[in-house]
Amino acid sequence: MNNFIRYFLCHKQHKKKYDYEFVEDLPKNLRKRRIYICANDGFAWQINFYCPCGCGTLLYVNLLEATKPNWRYEIDNKNKISLHPSIYRKTDCKSHFFVRRGQIDWV
Numbered sequence: 208m209n210n211f212i213r214y215f216l217c218h219k220q221h222k223k224k225y226d227y228e229f230v231e232d233l234p235k236n237l238r239k240r241r242i243y244i245c246a247n248d249g250f251a252w253q254i255n256f257y258c259p260c261g262c263g264t265l266l267y268v269n270l271l272e273a274t275k276p277n278w279r280y281e282i283d284n285k286n287k288i289s290l291h292p293s294i295y296r297k298t299d300c301k302s303h304f305f306v307r308r309g310q311i312d313w314v
């Protein structure tokens with residue numbers, strides 16, 4: 208694939224919206240554009256989703272305040288999910304982005 212096509216595909220891909228789902232256990236087959244909120248008895252403790260850059264890495268986002276680093280999620284009245292703070296992968300693809308209202312905002 209040449210660079211131009213790769214660039215085009217990446218940017219097209221990045222515009223796609225994410226939805227979310229609460230799960231007790233992570234399903235075997237995960238959707239690419241879905242954020243999985245792992246929760247037991249109404250208590251959410253972890254978020255999983257595929258890295259939006261397309262590298263194929265499954266991200267693990269800790270929600271437990273007692274463990275650092277940790278993140279918070281928010282679902283607005285239009286049913287869109289946001290994560291705080293930004294997600295920065297210091298290894299591999301080094302993606303750095305915000306999830307805001309179901310969309311990826313690259314830093």
Ligand SMILES: [Zn+2]
Pocket residue numbers: 258259260261262263264300301302
């Ligand atoms: Zn990535």
